Amino acid sequence: MSGEGLSVAIVGCGLIGAKRARALRSEDRLLGCWDICASRADSFAQEHHVPPCTTFERLLELEPDVVLVAVSHDSLAELTLQALEAGAHVLVEKPAAMGSEQVERLIAAERDSARRVKVGFNHRFHPGLRRAAAEVHSGLHGELLHLRGRYGHGGRLGYEREWRAQPQRSGGGELVDQGMHLLDISHWIAGALPLHCALLRTHFWETPVEDNAALILGDGKARTGPWAMLHVSWTEWKNLFGLEIYCREAKIQVDGLVGSYGPQRLSIYRMRPELGPPDFEEILYPEQDDSWRAEWGHFARALEGGGNSVLLGNLSDAHYAWTQIERAYSDGPYAEMRNAILP
Numbered sequence: 001m002s003g004e005g006l007s008v009a010i011v012g013c014g015l016i017g018a019k020r021a022r023a024l025r026s027e028d029r030l031l032g033c034w035d036i037c038a039s040r041a042d043s044f045a046q047e048h049h050v051p052p053c054t055t056f057e058r059l060l061e062l063e064p065d066v067v068l069v070a071v072s073h074d075s076l077a078e079l080t081l082q083a084l085e086a087g088a089h090v091l092v093e094k095p096a097a098m099g100s101e102q103v104e105r106l107i108a109a110e111r112d113s114a115r116r117v118k119v120g121f122n123h124r125f126h127p128g129l130r131r132a133a134a135e136v137h138s139g140l141h142g143e144l145l146h147l148r149g150r151y152g153h154g155g156r157l158g159y160e161r162e163w164r165a166q167p168q169r170s171g172g173g174e175l176v177d178q179g180m181h182l183l184d185i186s187h188w189i190a191g192a193l194p195l196h197c198a199l200l201r202t203h204f205w206e207t208p209v210e211d212n213a214a215l216i217l218g219d220g221k222a223r224t225g226p227w228a229m230l231h232v233s234w235t236e237w238k239n240l241f242g243l244e245i246y247c248r249e250a251k252i253q254v255d256g257l258v259g260s261y262g263p264q265r266l267s268i269y270r271m272r273p274e275l276g277p278p279d280f281e282e283i284l285y286p287e288q289d290d291s292w293r294a295e296w297g298h299f300a301r302a303l304e305g306g307g308n309s310v311l312l313g314n315l316s317d318a319h320y321a322w323t324q325i326e327r328a329y330s331d332g333p334y335a336e337m338r339n340a341i342l343p
Helices: 015-022 038-048 056-060 073-085 100-113 127-138 179-190 291-305 315-329 335-341
Strands: 007-011 029-034 066-069 089-093 117-120 144-152 195-201 212-217 227-233 240-247 250-255 265-270 279-284
Touching: 007 015, 007 056, 015 038, 015 291, 029 038, 029 056, 056 073, 066 073, 066 291, 073 089, 073 100, 089 291, 100 315, 117 291, 117 315, 127 179, 127 240, 127 250, 127 265, 144 179, 179 212, 179 227, 179 315, 195 315, 212 315, 315 335
Parallel strands: 007 029, 007 066, 066 089, 089 117, 144 227
Antiparallel strands: 144 240, 195 212, 212 227, 240 250, 250 265, 265 279
């Protein structure tokens, strides 16, 4: 790496790859791109004034500092391994792999390569969620009691034919899609809560994967300690994101992710010693999604600073989320679906 920013290569030239390209800093250099769809790579290359590569190996020959991997889930781990073997750092989109065993192989490869892998958990970099996590971790509101998260969208015509509804390419349904984000947020705020129970349903979309999932996390044998209740849905006909965090002395609430999910709003309800109506603080954030740029900046600074600074959203975080997802799939009507795609 030079002192003039990072050199970057992008594999996967769709919507997310484009978001990642736009999030690069002015001092970073985009060297090239590759996509399994040549016409998509050509369009991306023309827009960003870089050469399209005919193979992933050709892309790696450009010797980038960082490879951004934004492809369907079935190819994430393989391409990440190749990039590490070529000597590059990697930012790989969530869920990073098709299961916990693949993530474990990535963790070993990251260690052996002396390179860093960042998993694309961009939700950690929304300002309302960052402030909410900081409020909880500050200890100013007493211990964490529980949290409740909801996340969903309504799909679109033909959604049942897209790759996210094909378990061999996605690894699962809505639990992998948006559930991975809620599990990561819960892990970030509350720690590694075990899965207590799960209920999965396919209500609307004619797919072999679930379109709704409800999870309860926490130690079912304990009388105290934090717990979480999460619901993700592909039948949320009005896109929704909501997170409520309950501490002993406050409730902290985040609504919206900007765009179709509405503006992001942070509400803090601070309890008074006598209880009753709480003191109220509300923060409205700008109607723009800067999480992609903030996440890239966090990763770039970690690489340029050297050392072992903690990454917000790493392979260990992905491994925790996949472990809970696999437990949710392990018993019930989706076990056969999940077992069919395991290596």
